[in-house]
Amino acid sequence: MENPGFYNDDRVDGFEKVTGRAKYTADHRLDNLAYGVFVTSTIARGAIKNLILSEAKNSPGVLDIIYYQNCPPVPGYKPYEKDPNKKGFEWSGLKIFHNNLVYHYGQPIALVVATTWEKAVKASRLVKAEYITEEFETDFEKLRKEDSKLKKIGEYKRGEADAFKTADFFVEGEYFTPIETHNPMEMHATIAVWEGDTKLTVYDKSQGPKGTQSALARNFGLEEKNVRVITEFVGGAFGAALRSWPNVPAACIAAKKVNRPVKVLLNRKQMFSMVGYRPQAWQKISIGAGKDGKLVGITHHAISNTSKYEDFTEGIVNASSFLYECPNVNTSYKILPLNLNTPTWMRGPGEATGAFALECALDELAYKLNMDPVELRKINHATLHPVRKLPWSSKFLLECYEAGKQKIGWQNRPTVPRSLKEDGMLAGYGMGGGVFGAGRGNAAVKAILMKDGSLILQSAVSDMGPGTATAMVKIAEAVLKMPASKIKFMLGDTDFPPGPTQGGSTTTSTLGNGVSLVCEALKKNLKETAIAGQAAFSSLGIDDIEISNEHLISKKDSQVKISIADLLKASGKESIEMVQESGRAAAEASKYAMNSFSAHFVKVHVDPVTGAIKIKNIVATGDGGKIISEKTARSQMIGGAVGGIGMALTEELLVDHTTGKYLNDNLGSYHVPRHTDVPPIETWFPNMPDPVINAMGSKGVGEIALVGFAAAVANAVFNATGKRVYKLPIKPEDILG
Ligand code: MOS
Numbered sequence: 032m033e034n035p036g037f038y039n040d041d042r043v044d045g046f047e048k049v050t051g052r053a054k055y056t057a058d059h060r061l062d063n064l065a066y067g068v069f070v071t072s073t074i075a076r077g078a079i080k081n082l083i084l085s086e087a088k089n090s091p092g093v094l095d096i097i098y099y100q101n102c103p104p105v106p107g108y109k110p111y112e113k114d115p116n117k118k119g120f121e122w123s124g125l126k127i128f129h130n131n132l133v134y135h136y137g138q139p140i141a142l143v144v145a146t147t148w149e150k151a152v153k154a155s156r157l158v159k160a161e162y163i164t165e166e167f168e169t170d171f172e173k174l175r176k177e178d179s180k181l182k183k184i185g186e187y188k189r190g191e192a193d194a195f196k197t198a199d200f201f202v203e204g205e206y207f208t209p210i211e212t213h214n215p216m217e218m219h220a221t222i223a224v225w226e227g228d229t230k231l232t233v234y235d236k237s238q239g240p241k242g243t244q245s246a247l248a249r250n251f252g253l254e255e256k257n258v259r260v261i262t263e264f265v266g267g268a269f270g271a272a273l274r275s276w277p278n279v280p281a282a283c284i285a286a287k288k289v290n291r292p293v294k295v296l297l298n299r300k301q302m303f304s305m306v307g308y309r310p311q312a313w314q315k316i317s318i319g320a321g322k323d324g325k326l327v328g329i330t331h332h333a334i335s336n337t338s339k340y341e342d343f344t345e346g347i348v349n350a351s352s353f354l355y356e357c358p359n360v361n362t363s364y365k366i367l368p369l370n371l372n373t374p375t376w377m378r379g380p381g382e383a384t385g386a387f388a389l390e391c392a393l394d395e396l397a398y399k400l401n402m403d404p405v406e407l408r409k410i411n412h413a414t415l416h417p418v419r420k421l422p423w424s425s426k427f428l429l430e431c432y433e434a435g436k437q438k439i440g441w442q443n444r445p446t447v448p449r450s451l452k453e454d455g456m457l458a459g460y461g462m463g464g465g466v467f468g469a470g471r472g473n474a475a476v477k478a479i480l481m482k483d484g485s486l487i488l489q490s491a492v493s494d495m496g497p498g499t500a501t502a503m504v505k506i507a508e509a510v511l512k513m514p515a516s517k518i519k520f521m522l523g524d525t526d527f528p529p530g531p532t533q534g535g536s537t538t539t540s541t542l543g544n545g546v547s548l549v550c551e552a553l554k555k556n557l558k559e560t561a562i563a564g565q566a567a568f569s570s571l572g573i574d575d576i577e578i579s580n581e582h583l584i585s586k587k588d589s590q591v592k593i594s595i596a597d598l599l600k601a602s603g604k605e606s607i608e609m610v611q612e613s614g615r616a617a618a619e620a621s622k623y624a625m626n627s628f629s630a631h632f633v634k635v636h637v638d639p640v641t642g643a644i645k646i647k648n649i650v651a652t653g654d655g656g657k658i659i660s661e662k663t664a665r666s667q668m669i670g671g672a673v674g675g676i677g678m679a680l681t682e683e684l685l686v687d688h689t690t691g692k693y694l695n696d697n698l699g700s701y702h703v704p705r706h707t708d709v710p711p712i713e714t715w716f717p718n719m720p721d722p723v724i725n726a727m728g729s730k731g732v733g734e735i736a737l738v739g740f741a742a743a744v745a746n747a748v749f750n751a752t753g754k755r756v757y758k759l760p761i762k763p764e765d766i767l768g
Contacts, residue, residue: 040501040505040660040661040662040663041501041662042500042501042662042663043500043504043515043519043520044264044500044501047264048264053263053264054263055217055220055236055263055264055265056217056220056221056235056236057217057220057294059234061222061292063291063292064222064291064293064294065144065146065286065289065291065292065293065294066144066145066147066148066150066293066294066295066296067097067142067143067144067151067281067282067285067293068142068143068148068151068152068155068295069139069140069141069143069155069277069278069281069295069297069301070140070141070142070143070158070160071139071301071304071305072133072135072136072138072139072140072160072162073136073160073162074133074136074162074164074167074691075133075135075136075167075169075370075690075691075692076133076134076135076164076165076166076167076168076691077132077133077162077163077164077165077167078131078132078162079098079099079131079133079140079160079161079162080131080163081160081161082098082100082140082158082159082160082161083158083159083160084096084141084158086158086159087143087154087158088154090145090153090154090157091153092145092146092147092150092151092154093143093144093145093150093151093154094144094145094146095144095285095289096142096143096144096154096158097128097141097142097144097281097284097285097288098128098142099128099130099131099140102127102128102129102284103284103287105122105126105250105251105284106249106250106251107121107122107249107250107252108121108126108129108250122246122250122280123246123274124275124276124277124373125138125139125277125340125372125373126280127139127142127277127280127281127284128140128141128142128281128284133162134338134339134340134370135304135338135339135371135372135691136304136370136690137300137301137304137305137372137692137693137696138304138372139277139281139301139305140160141155142281142284142285142295143155143158144285144288144289144293148296167370167691168180168368168369168370169369169370169371169686169688170686170688171311171313172207172313174369175313175334175367180368181365181367182337182366182367182368183363183365184342184344184364184366185362185363185364186361186362186364187348187360187361187362187363188360188362189352189359189360189361189417190328190358190359190360191328191359192330192361193317193328194319194327194328194330194358194359195317195318195319195327195328195359196317196319196328197319197327198319198321198327198328199319199320199321199322199327200320200321200322200400201317201318201319201320201327201328201396201399202317202318202319202395202396202399203315203316203317204316204317204388204391204392204755205313205314205315205757206313206314206316206388206391206757206758207312207313207314207757207759208309208311208314208387208678208759209311209682209683209684209759209760210308210310210311210336210371210374210683210684211308211309211377211677211678211682211683211684212302212306212308212309212377212682213269213270213271213306213308213378214698214701214703215265215267215268215269215272216266216267217236217265217267217268218296218297218298218299218301218302219271219272219276219278219296219302219305219306220234220235220236220278220294220295220296220297221234221236221278221279221281221282221283221295222234222235222282222294223282223283223285223286223293224286224292225283225286225287225290228287229253229254229257230253231253231257231258231283232258232259232260232261233247233258233259233260233261233279233282233283234260234262235260235261235262235279236262236265236266236268236272237260237265237272237275237493238265238268238270238272238273238493238495238532238533238534239272239273239492239493239531239533240260240261240491240492240493240524241260241491241492241525241529241531241532242273242274242532243260243275243279244258244259244260244525246274247260247275247279250280250283251283258525259526260524260525261523261524262524263493263522263523263524264523265493265494265495266496267495267496268495268496269377269378269495269674270375270376270377270378270380270534271306271307271377272493272495273375273376273532273534274307274375276297276305276306276307277305278295278296278305281295282294282295299696299698300697303693303696303701304372304693304696305372306372306375307343307372307373307375307376307377308372308375308377309374309377309380309383309384310337310343310345310374312333312334312335312384313333313334313335314334314347314348314384314387314388315331315332316329316330316331316351316388316389317330317331317392318330318392318393318396320400320407320411322400323410324400324402324406324407324410325356325410325411326355326356326358326411327357327359328357328358328359329351329352329355329359329360329361329362329389330360330361331348331351331352331363331385331388331389332362332363332364333348333362333364333365333384333385333388334365334366334367335347335364335366335367335374335384336367336368336369336374337366337367337368337369337373337374338369338370338371338372338373338374341373342366342368343373343374343375345376345380345381345384346380346381346382346385347364347381347384347385348362348363349362349381349382349385350382350385350386350389350466350738351385351388352417353413353416353417353418353419353466353624354389354413354464354466355393355408355412355413355417356411356414356417357411357417360417370691371686371691376534378671378674378733378736379467379671379735379736379737380734382465382466382467382734382738383465383678383734383737383738383739383740383741386463386464386465386466386739386741386742387742387759390463390464390465390739390742390743390746391463391745391746393407393408394461394462394463394742394745394746394749395755398448401446403446404461404462404746405432405436405441405462408432408464409429409432412428412429414426416624419624421622421623421624422623422624423623423624423626424469424619424623424624424625424721424723424724425654425656425719425720425721425723425730426626426628427628427654427717427719428464428628428630428654430717430719431628431629431630431652431653431715431717432630432652434715434717435462435630435631435632435652436632438632438650438652438713438715439460439462439632439634439648439650440460440634441460441462441632443460444459444460445458445459445460448749448750448753449751449752451751453636454636455639456637456638456639456645457636457637457638457639457752458637458647458751459635459748459750459751459752460632460633460634460747460750461635461742461743461744461745461746461747461748461750462630462631462632463630463740463741463742463743463744463745464628464629464630464631464739465628465629465630465631465653465737465738465739465740466627466628466629466735466738466739467535467536467731467733467734467735467738468536468625468626468627469536469537469540469625469626469627469655469656469721469724469730470535470540470541470615470616470620470724471537471540471541471544471613471615471616471619471724472615473529473612473613473615474490474492474529474530474531474541474544474545474612474613475490475528475529475530475545475610475611475612475613476489476490476542476545476546476549476610476611476613477489477527477528477549477608477609477610478549478550478553478607478608478610478611479608480553480557480595480599480606480607480608481606482596482599482600482604482605482606483596484513484517484581484596484599485517485518486507486511486513486518486519487518487519487520487521488503488504488518488519488520488521488546488549489520489521489522489524489527490520490521490527490528490529490530490542490545490546491522491523491524491528491530492522492523492530492531492532492533492538493522493523493533494522494523494538495533496670497533497538497663497666497667497733498660498662498663498666499520499533499539499542500520500522501663502539502659502660502663503520503543503546504520505660506543506546506547506550506659506727507520507546507550510546510547510550510551510554511553511554511578512579512580513578513580513581513595514580514581517581528610530545535731535733535734536627536655536730536731536733536734536735537731538731538733539659539729539731540656540725540729540730541613541725543725543727544613544725544726544727545611545612545613547613547726547727548613548726549611552609552611553607553609554578555573556607556609557578557583557595557598557607558573558578558583559573560598560602560607561583561593561598562576564598564601565593565598567585567591567593568583568591568593571585571587571591575587581594581596582594582595583595583598613725616723616724616725619723622723625721625723625730626730627654627656627731627732627734627735628653629651629653629654629732629735629736629738629739630652630653630739631649631650631651631672631675631739631740631742631743632649632650632651632652633646633648633649633650633740633743633744633746633747634646634648634747635647635744635748635751636751637748637751637766638763641767642762642763642764642765642766642767644680644744644761644763644766645710646680646708646709646747648710648711649710649712650712650713650714650715651668651669651671651672651712651713651714651736651740652714652715652716652717653714653715653716653732653735653736654716654719654730654735655729655730655731655735656719656720656721656727656728656729656730657718657719657720657721657728657729658716658718658729659727659729664732665714667732667733667736668712668714668732668736669712669714669736671732671733671734671735672709672712672736672737673704673709674737675736675740675741675743675744676704676708676740676744677702677704677760678737678740678741678759679740679741679744679759679761680708680744680761681702681703681704681760682701682702682703682760683695683701683760716732741759744761745761748761748766752766754766
């Protein structure tokens with residue numbers, strides 16, 4: 032089948048993806064490839080006393096079994112023994128096979144390397160471990176109440192602490208969110224290939240090939256230029272591939288030791304115990320307002336879990352200090368180390384957890400005030416960033432409220448909970464607001480204009496799914512006014528100029544600015560080439576020439592024109608290559624607050640007999656600045672809403688506190704939303720360009736698509752049933768009980 036080409040906003044890599052031609056990390060087949068499979072701990076804390084390997088070693092095809100006693104030295108592990116001068120050199124994350132300590136159940140303790148995947152799997156099951164066990168801690172709900180177990184991370188105060196108590200009305204609530212896992216379709220995988228002792232090529236599932244490259248260079252004591260990371264396609268990540276998990280160092284260690292390429296692919300179960308997750312959290316939030324609805328005070332405390340070997344923190348309470356106008360705010364954040372693997376960023380990190388509490392509490396307050404919840408938010412709309420006292424670069428949140436209300440049919444929302452019935456179901460409406468940082472980081476992009484007039488753009492980034500190449504092609508198309516079909520964006524290789532890690536909703540903003548710059552530079556170069564070498568253009572200035580439809584045209588006389596292909600031919604150039612670097616928006620960030628905003632609206636039906644919740648309709652509105660690609664931006668919002676449905680209603684990783692083991696570490700019992708859980712989703716964007724952040728006017732939509740969504744569902748459930756649920760996921764028994 033031939034690629035039929037793409038139209039409008041279709042994904043430029045859609046054909047490769049849906050036909051199975053796209054190569055994800057584990058799809059790469061290399062000559063002489065060996066396979067590594069992890070053996071994992073079956074205790075939650077202690078030490079390995081003895082690994083019994085004889086049976087596994089004699090199993091067919093086994094090349095080696097690597098564990099703490101025979102693991103070659105890893106330079107990046109050394110600072111672990113404490114060298115304060117070498118900070119930043121150390122491998123961040125679990126130092127696998129470094130010693131015999133066990134910090135959590137499911138920790139990798141050995142890697143069986145064999146000639147085939149099946150043989151490695153078989154032999155891995157023959158490894159037996161003897162342990163010295165120690166008492167472990169996994170019970171977040173129990174241990175968070177013991178202050179001595181907690182590590183203080185941050186506090187913030189503006190005005191008076193606990194001023195909510197002095198307000199005419201206030202609400203207080205404790206909110207509980209479980210561990211949530213990313214569960215992308217593609218599982219983490221790494222293939223490592225050494226050339227001698229100094230050159231390393233790694234195929235890896237990564238949101239940031241450059242970051243993986245520098246982490247590996249440091250860890251294995253190599254020069255960065257001698258480490259190449261390839262990530263052509265990523266099958267979903269949601270933050271899970273923002274850093275490297277044990278598969279990455281393990282593949283490199285093993286490939287060196289057995290002297291051939293090694294592939295390490297996690298299985299689904301290992302995706303739970305070796306890859307991070309959204310941490311479990313407890314929050315207490317208290318909000319007070321005057322009779323007029325004006326906020327008087329917000330107090331927000333949060334605790335989330337981390338592991339025993341790393342501190343993971345996220346901004347759970349941050350948005351409470353700046354999303355709304357409020358004179359008195361105090362927040363605190365602590366973490367609780369547990370015998371679990373380290374959490375990590377997951378879509379809308381921190382904010383998604385915090386917004387559940389903040390946006391539910393505001394809803395509760397609105398009922399106390401007998402006020403529409405949207406009205407309450409409008410009354411407290413902040414026009415200056417309340418912490419930084421700076422204007423926002425752009426903010427079109429009020430427009431989101433209005434569009435959301437209109438599209439969901441907010442006028443049908445009952446003001447009295449449990450008063451609307453439809454088809455025998457309790458019906459209700461809810462909304463929740465969201466926010467996330469926007470900004471612009473560093474990116475370099477190379478442009479190669481070929482003599483046939485086609486354009487190749489390159490940058491060392493990867494695309495976990497939002498459609499990076501599609502958006503970049505659209506940006507180049509707009510700047511150069513040339514057909515998108517002649518533009519190719521290449522990514523997924525650290526040999527390309529350095530691009531950003533895909534995270535924090537900043538890829539389009541950061542990388543797009545680089546694309547915009549290099550296309551502008553290319554335009555200038557073409558105009559100069561024409562002025563220097565073409566008689567008809569020689570009297571013109573740069574500004575007298577426009578480029579459109581693959582031609583340079585005089586603005587003074589449209590008859591004076593030359594095609595880009597002819598210009599290259601005439602100038603004797605095979606191609607024009609240029610690289611542009613786009614820097615951080617640092618000066619801008621000192622003058623403006625930069626955020627994307629969202630408002631999610633949800634309509635639910637709740638069965639009064641069973642308590643079953645059915646989301647009937649979703650309207651997701653988001654101020655992400657100028658929308659570059661309508662279709663992929665819409666898909667981002669839909670994806671965020673689906674993730675939000677999971678957060679609100681289905682997803683929860685459970686820990687068995689008698690063993691420290693995850694109870695539902697598989698997709699059969701860890702429930703992501705099914706198609707039948709997902710109703711029609713309408714999206715809306717103000718689509719107003721941000722005048723500050725970058726050349727395109729875009730901000731970002733990746734995180735705001737999720738942040739605030741779960742609160743919208745909980746608020747709709749309250750509106751339908753009169754039952755306020757403070758614990759996610761919301762279950763039928765929470766409503767009936
Ligand atoms: Mo996202 S959690 O920044 O990948």
